[in-house]
Amino acid sequence: MNGPKERKTGDPGDAYVVASVERAAQLLLTLAEMPDAGVTDLAEATGTTKSLTFRLLYTLERNGFVRKDAERRTYTLGYRTLVLGDQSRRQSQLIATAEPVLESLVEETRENALLFVREGTKGLCVALRESPQPLRIFASVGRLVPLYAGGATKVLLAYAPDEVQAEVAAGPLERFTPSTPSDSASLSAALERIRSDGYVRSVGEIEPDTCSIAAPVRDQTGGVIAALGVNGPTARMTDAVTDAAALTVMSAAAGLSRALGWRPGPTGMG
Amino acid sequence: MNGPKERKTGDPGDAYVVASVERAAQLLLTLAEMPDAGVTDLAEATGTTKSLTFRLLYTLERNGFVRKDAERRTYTLGYRTLVLGDQSRRQSQLIATAEPVLESLVEETRENALLFVREGTKGLCVALRESPQPLRIFASVGRLVPLYAGGATKVLLAYAPDEVQAEVAAGPLERFTPSTPSDSASLSAALERIRSDGYVRSVGEIEPDTCSIAAPVRDQTGGVIAALGVNGPTARMTDAVTDAAALTVMSAAAGLSRALGWRPGPTGMG
DNA sequence: AACAGCGTTTCAACAGTCGAAACCCGGAGG
DNA sequence: CCTCCGGGTTTCGACTGTTGAAACGCTGTT
Structure with missing residues (x-):
């Protein structure tokens, strides 16, 4: 071929x-x-x-x-x-540490809680805890999403090495919904915003009528190694709800980062 | 090699x-x-x-x-x-169905609950729920144990195809402890006993001072596809305790079998 | 009874794989 | 400052394991 x-x-x-x-x-x-x-x-x-x-x-x-x-x-x-997956979960400090965090995120927000890592120019869902509510977004470990769309994925992109950001910006930005970012200028503005806010709210960029909030997870080196977030139907995610969720997610992400050895730097950003 | x-x-x-x-x-x-x-x-x-x-x-x-x-x-x-493991867990009716059963077994017995399947002439631990007690047997998904020793493994052997039984009986029976079955005659008697009792109690055959109770899990064809069991330190597993646990495990195994489509045959055995 | 579609088997040619040995690089020791 | 050592990486060509095509048999269908 x-x-x-x-x-x-x-x-x-x-x-x-x-x-x-x-x-x-x-x-x-x-x-x-x-x-x-x-x-x-x-x-x-x-x-x-x-x-x-x-x-x-x-x-x-x-x-x-x-x-x-x-x-x-x-x-x-x-x-x-199964064996590989189980051993992998035990051996990965990130996943093992994140699991209880996901659980408490679900308790607090009652929405799906997810953990993504970057794999090349895609985000990979590596852990997930589902919302207890009957109306929820279908999600599964293994889901691969382009970095330019979605909450957790854009967080990963915002802190990815320059080469990766360039590659994504250069590549075609396939449109999944009318809200999918489609030009690299606005994308790069969105990334800048993420870096200054410390979280992101993404509405319907991959699937219509869904909303997600995500924040970066860091390890002891200070580098962003994952993105933690929640997602749910826009019907439930009003502004008030997402504002509260943003705080919850950020604090959960910070807690996870700390558990992974991250210590807030003197200036708060590098 | x-x-x-x-x-x-x-x-x-x-x-x-x-x-x-x-x-x-x-x-x-x-x-x-x-x-x-x-x-x-x-x-x-x-x-x-x-x-x-x-x-x-x-x-x-x-x-x-x-x-x-x-x-x-x-x-x-x-x-x-992780992705493979997760998908595998979702897709396997056996594992997905067994998980809640393991959980309730742990609740009832307060000992490790395990699920084994046969892989060739070994038993493979494919799911497990740990005892809440501080003194417990170390166990992990992926553990491979020869079929001739241990609780769940002997159950698998008892219902394995004749070729497998023959192969195991023929092969050398490595001794892990003084209690490890070491001649094929007594082994085959033990297997017969398992088939008539519908469960097994194995004491210290792999590790000293450990005890396990296990029973067969069947699918809709009536074939034995797994073994469900609990294990714990002999210190806690007195006769009274294991007698009770035997009933608990058998009923859990039967419940799991039923959930997998098994229906008790007219004569109770084939 | 013929067919269609599947998994399995065969075969020989060739591309791909593999072991050996050289190479690089960082750290330990002289 | 140089050398050595022990890891990981790279190169090379011979050989062998791998591969696509096509034939085979089986099962369920038309």
Whole structure:
């Protein structure tokens, strides 16, 4: 299909990748989004051949990363992925520390509480606690969102390295709703605003009728390593509510940062 | 280490395995047990070369399955593994259904509650809820235990296909404690006992001074797909306590089975 | 009875992978 | 200040494991 052979040119990126492993990784992620898919479907979804998909699945099954269904026609994630996830959660100071914070955020705001980290030019939801209310926004760990839209994601962008900000600003800004930021000038103003306010309120930038409030999470180096936020339907998120939520979220984010070893700097900003 | 090259002989097992993917899988599992390890350590631990390990890590990092530490000298599981684990948990009816059962088991018994599935000739802990008491057995999702020793594991063995039972009985029975079953005759008697009692009590077979009670979990086909159990220090697990716990565990296992679609057969056993 | 669609198997050619060894770099020791 | 040491990174070419295509058999459908 593609031929990324430019080893010596600008991006030495894939000089060391083991293609089969990368394909297997993609296959796993695809399978996570298409439970109970068959070989053919997965082959199509990942853009490879049936044979390869079959062999990758075979290999992954052997290692417990994938499970064949009883009637042997469909595949699902295997129990070993649970193990990885669990160990990962235990080992990650960020996630382990954030979990109780998410819980108390939900208690206080009664809305979904989420934690995002940056992965390249996307934000990845790595932890989440759902609102107890029946009307709530569907969210899931693993959700990938472009950095230029949404609350937590824009926070991540606001504090991301310049290269990343440039890359995002340069790239096309796909529009999900009429409110999605679509020009880099207003985006960069929004980012500046986030840095001075210390939080963000984003309304309907990804999905209409949803609103999110988010604030940065820092580690001992002072760098922003995650964004903590809540989201809910605009119907409930009146100005008064979001103003209160902003304080709650900021204080939760500061608490989390402190638990991660961050100490407020002398000038409050770098 | 080994050289499984017998493609055409008895076991056509690894005819389809993609070696690099298998190695990557092993690497991930190794990393789960050796957080913050470096390239050299991991290479040694997985029995491969530095170059290969480096490239696998590079590839996995690219896909978010591993993360390099700030100073770029150590590796950890990445956030994408969280995603897989989370999706896997949501998608697995067994795990999703078992979680509340584990919770109520802990409430009732005040001991660790665990769920095991069989993976080859080992039992794998796939879900767990810890005892609220300070003195408790250390347990973790991902723990692999041979089927011939321990509570939940022996339950799995008791209902495993004949080939598996034969393989385990044939293989060497490594002794972890003086109580570890060590001859296949008494093991097979113990399994028979489990099948007629519908539960098992295992004392100190893996670790001294620990005791576990477990019972089988069935799905709609009537097959045993998991074992549910509790474990705790023998100091607390007196006969009276374990007798009560046996009933609690059996009823929890039956409830879980029912939730999974199992219906008690006319004769109660097949 | 023929078909369609799926997962599985085979095969040979070739691209990709891999081990070995050189390389770089930071820190410890002389 | 230089050397050494032990990590991680990079290079290289031979070889082998990997791959796409196409055939196969099975199951459920028309």
